[in-house]
Amino acid sequence: MANRLSRRQILGIGAGSVAAGAAWTEAGHSKSHNQPPGGRAKETGGRAYWQESYSGGPPNVAPLAPGLPGDHYKPVVVPNGAALPFKIVGGVKVFHLVAEEVDHAFDSGLRANCWGYNGRVNSTVIEAVEGERIRIYVTNRLPVATSVHWHGIYLPNGMDGVGGLTQPYVKVGETVKYEWTLRQYGSFMFHSHHDEMTQMGMGMIGMFIVHPRNPSPDYRVDRDFSLMISEWAVKAGTARPNTVEMTDFNVLTINGKVFPSTAPLVCKTGDRVRLRLGNLGAMDHHPMHIHGYHFRITATDGQDIPLSAQWPETTVLVAVGQTRNVEFVADAPGDWAFHCHMTHHVMNQMGHEFPNMVGVNPQGIDEKIRPLLPAYMTHGHTGMDMGKMAEVMPYPPNTISMKGATGPFGDYISMGGLFTIVKVRDDLASYEGDPGWYQQPSGTVALKANDDDLARDGIDVNDGAASPAPRSGGTGPPAPNRGHRH
């Protein structure tokens, strides 16, 4: 709760939005990042701490002047997407969100008729500043009613966007106005809250980033990425996501894209990097894993974690309905994988009715079946080398390869879906675009061992094949200690 005003502070701010910036600071807010202002019950712990309101306090706080990019915040980077434009009218920041059908490309090979906001699916971001007043018009160009919920954000009940509960539906063709003053900062989300299963499953979700009014040095990062995770069921050859699917999701996306169409996260060596991860998929939590680094989990659902309590991890679980901020210093140049660690989530469209053919020699089977089906080829017997298979077998229309793309060594990067690459470079003229593949310094790539190395180190590549591992209970040497302690 460090990042919002206490009731006492709100009373202290008083009226007069012009001078409110100074009042905000006087109220101790500028010191609040990662440490509550002095005198808070929270610091003493115990009963008073638990009795403090978690509602953000009274909603009628005097707004501050609108925050501007460059002056008040460094904009987030939205790979494959963009922040929603705004204008300032009478001291209020005004946005216009349009719910509409979108012809969306998950990848060059796979398009679907989705629903989204302002021509994008999962990748329109609302970006604002703590203390400012915002007005968001929502125009409904869908063939059905909708509403928008502002997930994790303190606001008056009637602005909460639950269709039928806190407001009437936004009917077809209507424009509805949401307006309130932001009393917190952090990584939040927005999504349809009418017929959620259908509308969120069709793509009506986005990140809602609120920057602190007076960021501490701790808050500032060089690269601040906004990444929305979701999952889809798109049967091969179809053009509509199946929103009633409960288990069999076959398109897993970051900001609406699958690898290799996920734009890389480009960083300069030494940059401090924040990844804001949100998950508004239907059913699955995603353990997001980074290579080459540890990161710290610095915020959960918009609430900062004090430095002393931040977990170091290489994998952060982002459950459905949650946001997680992680931060790291990109001090190791390279092309580093960042992906969901559920192996089915780094595969694209699959049929899940395959028998397990791994290790089977298909020669006899193929010869018998080919007279009936000339193009038949048993697959799966060497795993799922789908890159090569794509060259041999035709895919149904409007499908993508189960896996990624050819990498810098000519081999296939055998992952798709919830996968992207953190590209860290010493020399970077611009953050725009893809800097290409990393050129590893010579001698730093795992390559085929040469004979001199093998001879020097006494590695006999034929050794081992003839000496099976000892088995417990046999007459051979005792089984190795497996680490049990008694």
Ligand SMILES: [Cu+2]
């Ligand atoms: Cu996952």
